[in-house]
Amino acid sequence: MNRPRIATVLSAREWEPRLVDAARRDPTVRVVRRVYEPGDLERAAPVDIVVVGAETSWITSSRIKSLRRSGTRVIGVYPSGDEPGRALLERGGADAALPDSTPPEDVLQAATAVAAESLARVRAGRLISVTGPRGAPGRTEIAIALAEALATTQRTALIDLDVDAPGVGFRLGLRPGPDLCDIVDSIRTGDQEPLTARRSGNLTVIAGPGPARAGSNGTAIIAELLDTVVTSFSASIADVGPWRPGIPCLAISDTIVLVCEAHPKSLIRAAQTVHDWEGPVPLVALNRVEPGNEQASTRLARRALGLEPTILIPEAAEETLPDALAAGIAGLINTLS
Numbered sequence: 001m002n003r004p005r006i007a008t009v010l011s012a013r014e015w016e017p018r019l020v021d022a023a024r025r026d027p028t029v030r031v032v033r034r035v036y037e038p039g040d041l042e043r044a045a046p047v048d049i050v051v052v053g054a055e056t057s058w059i060t061s062s063r064i065k066s067l068r069r070s071g072t073r074v075i076g077v078y079p080s081g082d083e084p085g086r087a088l089l090e091r092g093g094a095d096a097a098l099p100d101s102t103p104p105e106d107v108l109q110a111a112t113a114v115a116a117e118s119l120a121r122v123r124a125g126r127l128i129s130v131t132g133p134r135g136a137p138g139r140t141e142i143a144i145a146l147a148e149a150l151a152t153t154q155r156t157a158l159i160d161l162d163v164d165a166p167g168v169g170f171r172l173g174l175r176p177g178p179d180l181c182d183i184v185d186s187i188r189t190g191d192q193e194p195l196t197a198r199r200s201g202n203l204t205v206i207a208g209p210g211p212a213r214a215g216s217n218g219t220a221i222i223a224e225l226l227d228t229v230v231t232s233f234s235a236s237i238a239d240v241g242p243w244r245p246g247i248p249c250l251a252i253s254d255t256i257v258l259v260c261e262a263h264p265k266s267l268i269r270a271a272q273t274v275h276d277w278e279g280p281v282p283l284v285a286l287n288r289v290e291p292g293n294e295q296a297s298t299r300l301a302r303r304a305l306g307l308e309p310t311i312l313i314p315e316a317a318e319e320t321l322p323d324a325l326a327a328g329i330a331g332l333i334n335t336l337s
Contacts, residue, residue, distance in 0.1 A: 003027075004048045007032060008034050008051045009052040023104075053077045054079070068093055069230065075095060076096070077107070078097060130237065131240045131258060133260060133269035135265075137287055138287040143158065144171060144239075146332065147237040150237070155232075157235070159238045161238050163241055169205070226252065243258070245276065268304070284305060287313045289314050297312065
């Protein structure tokens with residue numbers, strides 16, 4: 001087996017420099033980075049294991065789950081006798097939680113053992129973000145239909161992250177849910193089932209007041225919420241509203257669905273969205289296609305967007321809309337499989 005690549009999170013406590021010194025003398029491991037902030041980890045060369053102290057201000061159980069979800073193993077070090085620190089590490093699912101009195105050689109031995117166990121890494125869940133141009137191309141209705149379809153076979157979360165006009169709860173007839181800040185607070189306290197508006201069966205809806213209520217901490221709160229939700233459900237659908245630069249969850253999404261209406265004005269707005277696009281290439285859901293006009297609508301979308309529509313959803317009267325959506329969503333799920 002190749003030598004495990006380790007990153008340590010800088011700490012004022014003695015365990016971290018002692019560990020780095022021991023690693024330099026150990027030919028079976030290598031420390032490739034000493035990081036300070038979460039962003040340093042993202043910019044670092046690929047690492048197999050992160051060794052982090054429970055005293056690190058930005059380490060939460062959700063952050064640990066997120067690291068493990070991405071395939072990075074986590075060894076946590078807590079001050080001897082600090083039971084809350086140990087509980088935080090264990091709640092996040094750290095691969096090992098060791099007191100800082102542990103000899104550095106033993107920490108490195110634990111890292112080697114963890115690396116040996118991580119040859120087959122499985123992602124806990126997938127995140128699908130639904131967006132589109134401004135206007136009303138049908139983002140929310142498609143996000144809901146997709147979540148309901150996936151929930152027939154797997155535990156699914158539907159999250160309303162529309163900054164401008166959160167509408168998932170209204171569409172589903174739910175009472176106003178808790179604020180996103182309250183939901184994250186419940187996660188931080190270790191609740192196994194955070195505050196949510198549960199609908200039925202396998203579908204859980206998080207549709208409290210949106211990210212705009214979170215103020216300047218909105219991006220961090222959304223990131224922590226997604227870290228927890230995505231590791232707790234087989235599939236998570238985020239209705240992020242109109243596309244705009246810098247939407248927090250797009251960078252970590254497994255799939256992005258771009259919803260646009262099969263009408264010239266909507267396609268013009270969608271073309272501008274694609275022109276300014278940042279992130280993975282989206283799947284295009286062409287909505288409200290006039291029956292009998294499928295080929296012409298596909299050609300128009302192809303010319304406007306430079307992308308091939310993934311699914312076509314026919315325009316339908318309100319009473320037949322569920323069936324029309326179901327047919328299109330079935331095609332989208334086949335693409336995702």
